[in-house]
Amino acid sequence: MSDPLSEVVRLLHPRAVFANVISGKGNWAVRYAEYGQPGFCIVLEGRCLLAVDGHEPIAIAAGDFVLLPTTPPFTLSSFVPAPPVFIDPKVVPGGDGERRHGEQEGPPDMRSLGGAFLFDSADSGLLVSLLPEVVHVRGSQRLIQLVQMVGEEYADQKPGHDFMLSRLVEMLLIEAMRSSTAGSAPPGMLRGLGDERLALALKQMHARIDRPWTVAQLAKAAALSRSTFFERFTRTVGVPPMEYLLAWRMEIAKDLLRRDGLNVSEVAERVGYGSTSTFSVAFSRHVGRPPSRYARTG
Missing domain, CATH: 1.10.10.60 (Homeodomain-like)
Structure with a gap:
């Protein structure tokens, strides 16, 4: 019997582009411009507010995973409003170590690992047609482990890391799609x-x-x-x-x-x-x- 989810991922040929840690302390906000490619984030410590354009803001906390299949503009912030720092991920793609927002000294109130990936396939719209615009999964230990491994592979650049990154991203995508079959997915496969x-x-x-x-x-x-x-x-x-x-x-x-x-x-x-x-x-x-x-x- 065929496995449709595996077929979708095989057709997409995903690969990681970058991954880096984002942290914040005190009152802070960062506003990201539209990226247009799939982006992901896992909250490692603490909590913060995610406001994706066109959607109600959601509180995300340690263990939460978020996937944005097209990564529209969004704001990540503390729960007390602050003037946002503007970042265009197409100009400043990340992957350059931890990026700290708000107060620079002391342990952060929130740490997350975020990144993005591309598809070798010319038809990445296939993924967009399958998933909701915002995939939010709470407390998935498997997703936490996978995203952490993506970050480690990206940072270490060991021999074979390109192959490892592509396989890890494939597994991450399948976990995200599995979480969406329960009802949050739009009409589709x-x-x-x-x-x-x-x-x-x-x-x-x-x-x-x-x-x-x-x-x-x-x-x-x-x-x-x-x-x-x-x-x-x-x-x-x-x-x-x-x-x-x-x-x-x-x-x-x-x-x-x-x-x-x-x-x-x-x-x-x-x-x-x-x-x-x-x-x-x-x-x-x-x-x-x-x-x-x-x-x-x-």
């Missing part, structure tokens, strides 16, 4: 995986992407009537079953064309098309470019 019946159909679909699935076959896999399955899938995943299958086939096809050096007819067969021309038409309509041109330009 993650919410579907949180539904016991729909998960059966989704796993079957991912395991045999080349099979000529019908709604009736998928409904049977989910042990639901055809009409109930169609309505429940569409409401939970956000699109009808066959539309979801088409979109996922195109994600797999893009990856095969970009990375595996297969010709168009081989890719068509891998993703369930008996005719190269039918695949080319579907791919062009979905992606906006013919598969042969996509393979050359990525």
